Amino acid sequence: ADGFYRNENGELQAESVSIQDIAKRFDTPCYIYSRAMLQENLMAYKEALGKRGSICYAVKANGNLALLSLLARFGAGFDIVSGGELARVLRAGGEASRVVFSGVGKSAQEIRRALLAGIRCFNVESTAELERIEKIASESRTRAPIALRINPDIDPETHPYISTGLAQSKFGIPLAEAEDIYKRAAQSPSLAVKGVAFHIGSQLLSTRPLREAAERVGEFVAHLQDSGINIAHIDVGGGLGVRYVDEEAPDPRNHVAAVSTPLANLGVELIFEPGRAIVAEAGLLLTRVEYLKENGEREFAVVDAGMNDYLRPALYNAEHIIEPIILRQDGQRSIDVVGPICESADVFATDCQLAVQPGDILAVRCAGAYGFAMASQYNSRPRPAEILVDGSHTHLIRRRETLDDLMRGESVFVGD
Numbered sequence: 001a002d003g004f005y006r007n008e009n010g011e012l013q014a015e016s017v018s019i020q021d022i023a024k025r026f027d028t029p030c031y032i033y034s035r036a037m038l039q040e041n042l043m044a045y046k047e048a049l050g051k052r053g054s055i056c057y058a059v060k061a062n063g064n065l066a067l068l069s070l071l072a073r074f075g076a077g078f079d080i081v082s083g084g085e086l087a088r089v090l091r092a093g094g095e096a097s098r099v100v101f102s103g104v105g106k107s108a109q110e111i112r113r114a115l116l117a118g119i120r121c122f123n124v125e126s127t128a129e130l131e132r133i134e135k136i137a138s139e140s141r142t143r144a145p146i147a148l149r150i151n152p153d154i155d156p157e158t159h160p161y162i163s164t165g166l167a168q169s170k171f172g173i174p175l176a177e178a179e180d181i182y183k184r185a186a187q188s189p190s191l192a193v194k195g196v197a198f199h200i201g202s203q204l205l206s207t208r209p210l211r212e213a214a215e216r217v218g219e220f221v222a223h224l225q226d227s228g229i230n231i232a233h234i235d236v237g238g239g240l241g242v243r244y245v246d247e248e249a250p251d252p253r254n255h256v257a258a259v260s261t262p263l264a265n266l267g268v269e270l271i272f273e274p275g276r277a278i279v280a281e282a283g284l285l286l287t288r289v290e291y292l293k294e295n296g297e298r299e300f301a302v303v304d305a306g307m308n309d310y311l312r313p314a315l316y317n318a319e320h321i322i323e324p325i326i327l328r329q330d331g332q333r334s335i336d337v338v339g340p341i342c343e344s345a346d347v348f349a350t351d352c353q354l355a356v357q358p359g360d361i362l363a364v365r366c367a368g369a370y371g372f373a374m375a376s377q378y379n380s381r382p383r384p385a386e387i388l389v390d391g392s393h394t395h396l397i398r399r400r401e402t403l404d405d406l407m408r409g410e411s412v413f414v415g416d
């Protein structure tokens with residue numbers, strides 16, 4: 001399914017719905033998602049994986065309840081990193097028994113709630129965390145299902161901010177220390193060893209590092225099994241990159257093949273935790289040109305979305321295709337597309353070839369992942385609306401925040 005495409009009049013459309021109409025009806029900035037693309041992206045992974053394992057969608061990429069409920073319906077489990085994400089998954093109708101819990105800083109309360117909910121596995125990132133989980137499980141007279149997140153010390157060849165599998169990173173447990181920890185965990189009446197986990201980074205454009213990580217972890221798992229430690233699953237994380245502009249991204253079949261081949265003879269179930277590859281392309285950010293202005297040699301289109309609405313360009317220098325919903329015949333020129341925030345980093349794109357006038361609606365493509373999820377209210381800007389298109393139907397799945405939302409929970413000072 002082509003979720004977003006130009007119709008016979010050259011207008012960008014979301015499934016069967018006019019995006020220009022969405023802008024009129026819901027105003028800008030807003031995020032638009034295509035249900036068909038969401039489904040197609042998940043199904044591509046599920047089909048690539050077949051009976052070898054299951055998909056636990058990484059909620060951090062986009063935790064909107066409507067999207068989570070659709071993904072649960074399409075057969076996804078979930079990878080969470082907080083009690084908030086657990087609450088979202090449960091509210092959306094996801095099953096706790098299909099939830100894995102990642103992250104380096106799980107609080108006691110988050111662990112308690114996840115244990116009580118009956119999640120599938122804790123991906124443990126340190127001995128201190130393992131001890132905390134063991135203590136909480138013992139107090140609750142239960143056994144906590146655990147996997148250790150191994151740091152395989154592999155360079156994922158991606159942006160340093162999203163590389164997680166190098167030895168100097170805060171993530172995971174060094175391979176050399178993991179065996180002893182597994183041996184101790186296997187003896188504990190409050191812990192149930194289920195698996196091994198790894199995740200080396202995000203927006204990976206080569207499967208080679210993923211294959212190398214799988215090979216390293218595979219050897220380790222074979223060794224664990226030889227020492228009588230039962231490993232039922234290997235959680236291979238997420239990280240598959242997508243095409244933002246002209247990158248050649250591997251597809252889910254490449255990803256599954258790269259990691260499942262070295263692990264094929266271990267008799268374990270595989271868990272994949274894709275986030276970006278499921279939702280990035282299925283979403284775009286809609287914004288309106290407020291002003292055109294020139295400074296020195298440059299021309300700027302000041303748009304009504306800012307880095308608070310979509311952080312990736314400011315934080316990672318991420319590049320995205322930005323295009324008008326309705327194309328103009330003339331006036332194409334080099335323009336910088338910038339937001340209204342009082343920060344020099346609030347730039348969506350420099351040197352964009354665009355023909356635009358104030359009032360024109362632009363789409364920032366491929367913004368469904370780490371878009372709304374990383375939005376803030378910086379500069380006291382209410383966060384944008386989110387809209388899901390399903391064929392010819394349009395659903396407001398998160399209303400635009402109001403000024404009351406901005407100040408909720410605060411009060412003016414009433415002391416002396």
Ligand code: LLP
Pocket residue numbers: 058061079102103162164199201202203237238239240273274275276277312316369370
């Ligand atoms: N599993 C774990 C343990 C993770 O840490 C992550 C992402 C994923 C799965 C999902 O990775 P994905 O399939 O989406 O690559 N904000 C950054 C990305 C941060 C990714 C953090 N971890 C960005 O906008 O590029």
